[in-house]
Structures are given as C-alpha cells and as structure tokens.
Amino acid sequence: MLLLIVLTWLLSLPAPPAARANALAETPPMGWNSWNQVRCYDLTEDVVRKAADALADTGLRDAGYRYVVVDDCWQAPARAADGSLQADPKRFPNGIADLADYVHSRGLLFGIYAVPGSRTCAMANDAYPATGIGSLGHERQDAETFDRWGVDYLKYDWCNADTVDGLDRKTAFEKMRDELAALPRPIVYAISEYGVSSPWTWARPVANLWRTTNDLVATWDSVLATIDQQASVAAHSGAPGGWNDPDMLQVGNGTLTPDEARAHFSVWAVLNAPLFAGADPAKLSDTDLATLSNPEAIAVDQDFAGGQGRQLKAGPGYQVWGKPLTGGGIAVVLLNTGATTATVSASLPGSWSVRDLWTHRDVGTDVSATLRPHAAALLKLTPR
Template sequence: MDHAITAKPKTSLLLIFLVVLTWLLSVPVPTPALANGLAGTPPMGWNSWNQVRCHDLTEDVVRRAADALADTGLRDAGYEYVVVDDCWQAATRAADGSLQPDPKRFPHGIADLADYVHSRGLLFGIYAVPGSRTCAMANDAYPASGIGSLGHERQDAETFDRWGVDYLKYDWCYADTVDGLDRKAAFEKMRDELAALPRPIVYAISEYGVSSPWTWARPVANLWRTTDDLFATWDSVLATIDRQAAVAVHSGSPGGWNDPDMLQVGNGTLTADESRAHFSVWAVLNAPLFAGTDPAKLSGTDLATLGNAEAITVDQDFAGSQGRRLAAGPGYQVWGKPLSDGGFAVVLLNTGSTTATVSAVIPGAWNVRDLWAHRDVGTAVSASLRPHAAALLKLTPR
C-alpha cells in the first residue's frame, strides 16, 4: 500500500490525511468457498443469546422476536434468519438417540416453531456443537447430558432437515479438551452431513479464532468466527475491531465470511454513537449482521441504527475485498473498501476521549455521502466526531 499520513493533534482536534493508492485497488484471491450455493451475501437476522442467554430462552421469546422482525421492518431490511441459540435442548436425547427440545420451554416442538418462523416470511436457525457438551453446560450450569452432536452427526443433521432448519450455528465449546477433537476435522464432518441433505442449510462455525479458521474454513463453512465473544462495552467492540485488521483477505463472496460476532446494538453500556460506530465497521467488514436484543423493545435510535438501509447496502456489497484498516493512530482509525459501483465506503472512527476531526484524502474525485445523516456532504472525506463516534461515508466517482 502506498500512503502518506500526517497527524496534527490539537486540544480537541485530530486531523489525519490519508492517501490510498494501490492498496484499495488490489483484489485478494481467497481460496474457493464452500460450494453449497448459500450465503452469497453476509447473512442477517436475530440470535437469542445476547437477549436472553440460556435459562430464559423459550419458544415464546422466539415467536415474539419473529413477530417483531416482521412488524418493525427489520425483516424487510434483510434480517431474515431467526436463530435459536444454546439451551433449547431437553436434558437428554430421546430413546432413539435423537435430539429433543426442552418440554417446558418448547412445548410445541422445534418443527412447529420453525413453521411459525417461516409463516412470518423468515428463515429458522438452530444451535448445536461438535463435541459432547454445549457451552451452556460448561458456563451456565445447564442441566443436560449427551446433547452434543459427537457420534450423532448424521442423526442430528437429518433431524434438522426434518424440522425445517435453514441455518446451523455449530459451536466448538471445549470439544478439544473434553473430547479430544480436532477443529477442522470435526467441522468438516458436519459439513459433509449437511451436504447430504435435501434441504439447504447455511453453516456457521464458531471456534473463536483460536486456530485461525480464516486460513482453512472457506471450503468448510459459510461463515466462521474470528474472535472470542463480543460484549456490550466499547472496550470489547474496539478490541474486536482491532482483531479484524489481519484477517480481511480471507473473507468474500460467494459464501465465505469472516464473522466478528453478533451485534450488541441496544445492549449493555453502548451509547448511540458507539452503536453506530460498531455497526459502521461491521458494514465495511462485510460482517454477518445478527441483532442480539429484543427487537420489540428497541429504542427509535437503535432501530434506526439496525435498519439503516444505506449502511446495510454497504455490508451486503462485496466488490472483491472486505474492508481493511487503512490507517490507525492515537485516537483514530480509518477503514475502507471498494464498492461494486466503482466507489468506496469509508469509516472515519474516533477512538479517543475528546471530539476530533478525522479526515482522509483518497485519490480521485468523489462525491461524498454521509450514510448516517442520509445526505450528500460535498467532496471532502472528513467529519467532526464525538468520542467513540464514527462517520460511514460513501464515495461515488464524480
């Protein structure tokens, strides 16, 4: 990358000039992706974990989430997968070895719940693990035994097919230390079982970036986690952003996406500025977008963040390169990626504790649009930003 950066800090002013030449024009050539024809763009939806975690998960929670996605317009904005995370399972398998849902919290069964989700114009996802125990069994004292897929991979895949599952989150959960499994081989085994099904099922794997899955997972899964769990704090968001800088070249269409974890918009201590910054970087990263809060209780501000059609368009637009970090220094980061219309998307991020102006000079002549303000802002790639705020800009050739 040819670039020049000059920083001129003042009391509350940080001015950064960035010139990007060959870097943004280079297109990486990742290894071939999983050939299941799915996840041509980063998947979007809702996942139960960040909202209710384990013991509060019920079929009513899932039904209400599906209703809210439809009623708030998030479904029409692209949030199509409703994913039931850990703790849906009964304490043991059935006599024939098949998985079964908790009878008190899911009294109507998973197939009935999937039918309901489908009736709302949405797709249904579920959680499983390659080892013998789930994460909640280890971390949430979930009272179960033998509900992992180890030794039941084909049976579980066929069960998911019969229930009408469209998306599988397959979570590692100590399967190396507890069961002695190898990550790549274990994830490949379920990949092969899913491939044998008549029903197409998006395959999402999660081993938290421990074995650098971006280097081997493209032929194995449609998306793979690049980090440990994301929490609803600015420090966690920023640490996760920092970890994405080294993995960008391994993500891409069709069907193979780096996953920096589910969105925390609307959760924890995140301010409106922090939530928009979080969403802005995820959009430029072509990250899967999974809401992890009660969509029926979103504030108007958080709903506008999750439903920002212009930002979502950036996330769903892959033109040969996931977003990369172009520059970083004390109090600032600049991220960017090419767009399919010949333009660029740029995130100007103030990571500091005071208001700052962050500016970038990109070769060429551009019309600049602020995708949070929803207005054209001239020709300068620049924004005055409050602490922990970001500008998401679209640059269109003039």
C-alpha cells in the same frame, strides 16, 4: 488530522480460496440470535415467536434480517430413546418443528444451535443440566433431524471439544459439513471456534461463515478490541458464501451509547460482517432501530466488490477503514476512538462525491468529519 491514504490495496487484493459450494450466504447473512438477549435459562419458544413477530412488524425483516436463530439451551436434558435430539418440554412445549413452521409463516428463516463435541457451552459455563446433547457420534442423526424440523441455518459451536473430547477443529467441522451436504434441505453453516486456530485460513471450503474472535460483549472496550482484531484477517473473507464473522451485534444492549452503536454498526458494514441483532427487537429504541435498519449502511455490508473492509490508517484516537463498492465507489469509516471530540479526515487520490450514510445527505467532496468520542462517520465515495 490529515491522513494520506494510498489506495493500491484496491488493485492488489489477493483472491481468497474457493468458498463452500452450496450456493448459500452469497451475501453476509442477517437475522436475530437469542443468546445476547436471553442467554440460557430464559430462552423459550414464546421468546422466539415474539422475536419473529417483531422482526416482521418493525420492518427489520424487510431490511434483510431474515434468520431467527435459537442458540444454546433449547435442548431437553437428554436425547430421546432413539438417540435423537429433543426440545426442552417445559420451555418448548410445542417442539422445534412447530416453532420453525411459525417462523417460516412470518416470512423468515429458522436457525438452531449445536456442537461438534459432547458438551455445549452452556453446559460448561451456565451449569446447564444436560447430558449427551452434543453431536459427537450423532452427526448424521442430528443433521437429518434438523432437515426434518425445517432448519435453514446451523450455528455449530466448538465449546472446548478439543480438551473435552480430543477432537480436531477442522476435521470435526468438516464432518458436519458433509452431513449437511447430503441433506435435501439447504442449510447455511456457521462455525464458531473463536479464532483460536485461524479458521479464516482453512474454513472457506468448510463453512459459510466462521467466527474470528472471542464473544463480543456490550461495552465499547469489547467493540473496539474486536475491531482491532479484524485488521489482519480481511483477505480471507469474500463472496459468495464465505464470511469472516466478528460476532453478533450488540446494538441495543448493555452500555453502548447511540454513537458507539452506530460506530459498531459502521465498522461491521465495511467488514461485510454477518449482521445478527442480539437485542429484543420488540424493545429497541427508535434510535437503535434506525441504526439496525439503515438501508444505506446495510447496502454497504451486502456489497462485496472484491475486498472486505480494511484498516487503512490508525493512530492515537482514530482509525480509518475502507472497502471497494460496486461501480467503483468506496465506503469509508472515520472512527474517533478517543475520549474527546476530534476531526478525522482522509485525503484520497482522485475526485469524489461524498455522501454521509447516517445523515443520508450528500456532503460535498471532503472526506472529513468532526466526531464525538467513540463516534464514526460512514461515508460513500462516488467517483466524480
């Protein structure tokens, strides 16, 4: 199928509002998060240490995956006598500060999970037996605890704080923003309310990244549905320090085929999405490791030249996405969303040299690829 793509969008991208001025996350952050790998009850300090080791030993750290984020269920069932958060003594016997020190010793950065309300998501959805471990009423104390422990990244998760605690999203997220801003330690601030209140319209002055969708699961249907949801939010993301977040990567998890995993990663790259691996980095197949560590694809993700990737064309069985690159180039994803092999092509004004970023080959001047079902080509176009 031949697509004629008019690239006037490159010249007329609206400027997003000013980002949070904390000089962090100047490019989309990258790392590993525990949730997709072990969810709640299997989370231990040993799991986190091994993930840090694997990031360093596999080369993922050097590819850019620097943040090791401990998600929900690290907390003891109750706060300490002084009201401070504490780690579960059985699964984190050495405490969070010691774990953060270990992560730092591997040349990595340490992240942790908290919530603005009274109840974490695992308390609601996984029957996690805890009371009062949310940050409601403890915002300053928790921020100071994270500072003392050596936290570099905070994932702050909504978890129905409106219906449970009567909180307003923007106000609650701003409160923790202000507490973090008062700390001597710089902490990247990631908020997650699943796109319910269109955070892309208000979150740039609040956080460094904000979730745009519900949780992504490791199926093609979920990946494709999340891709479809990103088409309308592109104008609100941008450098430095303010990123749409379509959720953590599912490469290496579930039922995704290698083609689907590469398609997933290709679109995340043109979206300038935060890249957080969610599989066990020590058990990745060679194919999945190559997908996550592809330097040319990562370079596309980390290159913000005035616009997040946009859906340029879509129809039955195909989508085309593109984004500007530094130096006047364009990154293009040709995506076969159908169930049969198909050729997806794009005709662009001008003359281009085309490079396939998955095969690492220059492929001439045609913006075209014959793709298996659910496969994608990630191409870099350079003006000739």
